[in-house]
Amino acid sequence: MSAEELFDYKAFLKVTTEQSGVYRMYDSQSTVIYVGKAKNLKKRLSSYFRKDVGSTKTRALVAQIRAIDVTVTHTEGEALILENNYIKKYQPKYNILLRDDKSYPYILITDHRHPKLGAHRGGKKIKGDYFGPFPSAGAVWESLRLMQRLFPIRQCEDSYYRARSRPCLQYQLKRCSAPCVGKVSDDEYTEQVKLAKLFLRGKNDQVIENLVSKMEVASENLHFEQAASYRDQIATLRKVQQQQFVSGMTAELDVLGFYRLKNQACIHQLFIRDQKILGSKSYFPSIPAETEDADIIEAFITQSYLGQGVEQANIAREIVLPMAFDGKQQLQSLLSQQVGHEVKLLSNVRTERKKYLALASTNAETALRVKNSHKESMQARFDQLNKLFDLPTPIERIECFDISHTMGQQTIASCVVFNTEGPLKSDYRRYNVVGITPGDDYAAMSFALNKRYGKLTAEDKYPDIVFIDGGKGQLGRAEQFFNDLDLSKTPLLVGVAKGESRKPGLETLIMAGSHQLISLEPTSSALHLVQHIRDESHRFAIAGHRAKRAKVSKKSSLEDIPGIGPKRRQAMLKYLGGLQEVKKASVEELAKVPGVSLELAKNIFASLHDN
Numbered sequence: 001m002s003a004e005e006l007f008d009y010k011a012f013l014k015v016t017t018e019q020s021g022v023y024r025m026y027d028s029q030s031t032v033i034y035v036g037k038a039k040n041l042k043k044r045l046s047s048y049f050r051k052d053v054g055s056t057k058t059r060a061l062v063a064q065i066r067a068i069d070v071t072v073t074h075t076e077g078e079a080l081i082l083e084n085n086y087i088k089k090y091q092p093k094y095n096i097l098l099r100d101d102k103s104y105p106y107i108l109i110t111d112h113r114h115p116k117l118g119a120h121r122g123g124k125k126i127k128g129d130y131f132g133p134f135p136s137a138g139a140v141w142e143s144l145r146l147m148q149r150l151f152p153i154r155q156c157e158d159s160y161y162r163a164r165s166r167p168c169l170q171y172q173l174k175r176c177s178a179p180c181v182g183k184v185s186d187d188e189y190t191e192q193v194k195l196a197k198l199f200l201r202g203k204n205d206q207v208i209e210n211l212v213s214k215m216e217v218a219s220e221n222l223h224f225e226q227a228a229s230y231r232d233q234i235a236t237l238r239k240v241q242q243q244q245f246v247s248g249m250t251a252e253l254d255v256l257g258f259y260r261l262k263n264q265a266c267i268h269q270l271f272i273r274d275q276k277i278l279g280s281k282s283y284f285p286s287i288p289a290e291t292e293d294a295d296i297i298e299a300f301i302t303q304s305y306l307g308q309g310v311e312q313a314n315i316a317r318e319i320v321l322p323m324a325f326d327g328k329q330q331l332q333s334l335l336s337q338q339v340g341h342e343v344k345l346l347s348n349v350r351t352e353r354k355k356y357l358a359l360a361s362t363n364a365e366t367a368l369r370v371k372n373s374h375k376e377s378m379q380a381r382f383d384q385l386n387k388l389f390d391l392p393t394p395i396e397r398i399e400c401f402d403i404s405h406t407m408g409q410q411t412i413a414s415c416v417v418f419n420t421e422g423p424l425k426s427d428y429r430r431y432n433v434v435g436i437t438p439g440d441d442y443a444a445m446s447f448a449l450n451k452r453y454g455k456l457t458a459e460d461k462y463p464d465i466v467f468i469d470g471g472k473g474q475l476g477r478a479e480q481f482f483n484d485l486d487l488s489k490t491p492l493l494v495g496v497a498k499g500e501s502r503k504p505g506l507e508t509l510i511m512a513g514s515h516q517l518i519s520l521e522p523t524s525s526a527l528h529l530v531q532h533i534r535d536e537s538h539r540f541a542i543a544g545h546r547a548k549r550a551k552v553s554k555k556s557s558l559e560d561i562p563g564i565g566p567k568r569r570q571a572m573l574k575y576l577g578g579l580q581e582v583k584k585a586s587v588e589e590l591a592k593v594p595g596v597s598l599e600l601a602k603n604i605f606a607s608l609h610d611n
Helices: 009-014 041-047 056-064 076-090 137-150 158-163 186-200 205-220 224-246 293-305 328-339 351-389 441-453 472-485 525-553 566-576 579-584 587-591 598-608
Strands: 021-026 032-038 067-072 105-110 117-121 128-131 252-261 264-273 276-283 318-320 344-346 397-406 409-419 429-432 465-469 492-497 508-511
Touching (some): 009 041, 009 351, 021 076, 032 056, 032 076, 117 137, 128 186, 137 186, 252 351, 276 351, 328 344, 397 441, 409 441, 429 441, 441 472, 465 472, 566 587, 587 598
Parallel strands (some): 397 465
Antiparallel strands (some): 021 032, 409 429
8 A cells, every 4th residue: 555545645635725835744753754845836746646756765755645734935936945944944854955054055245345245155254244045055146146237246355356456347347336446436335235235135126116217218218128138137136035035034023824714714823033934833723603803813812922831932022913903902011011022913014024924824724725625534534434334323533542662661552532533632642551461462452441441431431433453362352341341332343453564555454243354445545544543543652652761761770779869879870980880889889888888788789780
C-alpha cells in the first residue's frame, strides 16, 4: 500500500486553492519533512501524487507524507521569502538549502560621506542600513541592477572609490553620479540616498510616480524606447515590492484573519517578528448559534492574550483585527497593563498592515475549507467501517490500545480516541504499566484496559469499537476483561495484526469471539481509517516510552539507595570524583566520605554491586 493512499490526497486536493503559496508536508510524527512554494498550489501538490513520479527522492518523500498544510500568499515573491523563513524554522530533512540568518544576503547602504550601495552577507558589523533578507544572492543582484538604473549611487568598493581621479564607465552609463571626483554635490547625493532607502523600505510611491511621469513625458515626446525602459523599471519595481511585503517594516505584529461559513468560523493568526512572518496558526472556535462575528473576535482576544498562563513576551505590540468590537478600548487598556507597555488593537488598517490582514483572511478561508473536507473524508471512512462490521447504529467513537517497551523495561500503554471528525487528542491517555512480569504484553494490555475502563459506571461512556494493536493473545485478554465487566452492551473488539512483512496494507483484522480473520483491499477507506488509528496509538505509545526511558537513563544509580539524599549524593560524587569512582570504591573508601557512616557505606556498596 502506498503512502498516497494512507494520506487521503484526493479529498485534500479537491479543496486546495490554485493560488500561489507555501506548503508544509508532515510525517507520521507530525514533523515537517518538506517545505515548498508554488505559483499554483493545486497543480504543484497534485504532481507529487502522479503514478509516474520519476525521482527517487520524491518517492521517498511521498511515502512519508501523512498531512499537508498550506499558507496562501498573494504573490510568488511573498511565497519565496516565506518558504525560506519556514525552512529556517523547521529544518526539514528533504529540503536541500538550510541556512541560518547570517547566510541570508542583504542589501546594505553604508554610513559614509558618500554611502555605498551593495550586497552583504554575514554578521551586521558594518555601520549602515540593512534591507532584507533576500531569498538568494540572485535576487539581491537583480535588485542592485535595478537600483543602479533608478538611483545614481556608487556600488564600487571603498578602495576603488578612494583611488579615482576621473569618472569611471558607470558614470558614462548614467548609473553613478561620480561623487568620487565631485561630479555631484553632497546634498544631491544625500537626496538620492534617501530616495533609495525609501524605496527599499517599501515607501516608494513617490519613486513610482516620478517614473510614471518620466514615462509619460517620454511617450509624449515620441521617445518610445525610453518610455518602454521606464515601463520595465516600474514592473521590476513592483516585483521588488512583493519581496518587501513579506519581510516588511513592521517589527512586531500579530494579525488575525477571519472567515465564517454559517455556524463555523476560523481565525488565522499570523506572527510577524523582526520584519518577518515567523509562522501562523488556525483556530476553529466552537460558536453558539446567532453569534455575531465581532463577539467571536473579542472572545478570541480575551482567551488568547488576557489572563494567567499567557506568555507575556509573546504578546505583540500591535494586534491587527479583522473588525472592531465594542470593548476594544477597554481590552486594549487591560492588555497594556498586563504586559507593561502599550498594546494597540488595530481594526482600520492601511498599506502593509492591510496586506497582512488580507493574507491572514485568505488563509482562514482556506483552512476552514480544508478542515471541512477532512471532516467529510473522515465521516466517509466511518461509514465504510460501519458497513464492514454491519453495526446497527452509526459509529461515533473508536478507541485503540498499544503497548511499547524495550526488552520489558519502561513499559507504556497508550489509548487514542477518534470520533467522526478525526483524532480527539484531549481524550488521549498514557499509562505507566507496573506490577507485571517485564515483557508480558498480555498482562500489560489487561493493566491498560483496567486503568481505562475499570472505574467507569455509565455504559454510554464506552466506545463503539475498541481496536487492540496485536494478535489473538492481546485480543483474548481484552475479551476476558470485558466479559468480567458484564455489560449490557459490550464494545466491538477487533485485533489489528501486522502482515508477515509488517508493511502497511497487509494488516489483518481479527474479530472477537469467532476470531475470524478479515483482510481488506489496500484501497479500502475503512482500512485507511484503521491504519490511521493504529499508527496514532503506536506513535503515542512510543513517544511516552521514549520520554520515560530518557528520564530513567538520566537518573543516577545512587538515587535508589535508601539513606542517600541529594546532599550526600553530591558529597560522594565530589569527594570520590564521579559516579564511576563511587562504583569502584571499597567500603572503607566510601566510609571516608563526610556524612557517610560505616553501616551506610556497606549498604551503598551492596546496592551498587547487587549483593
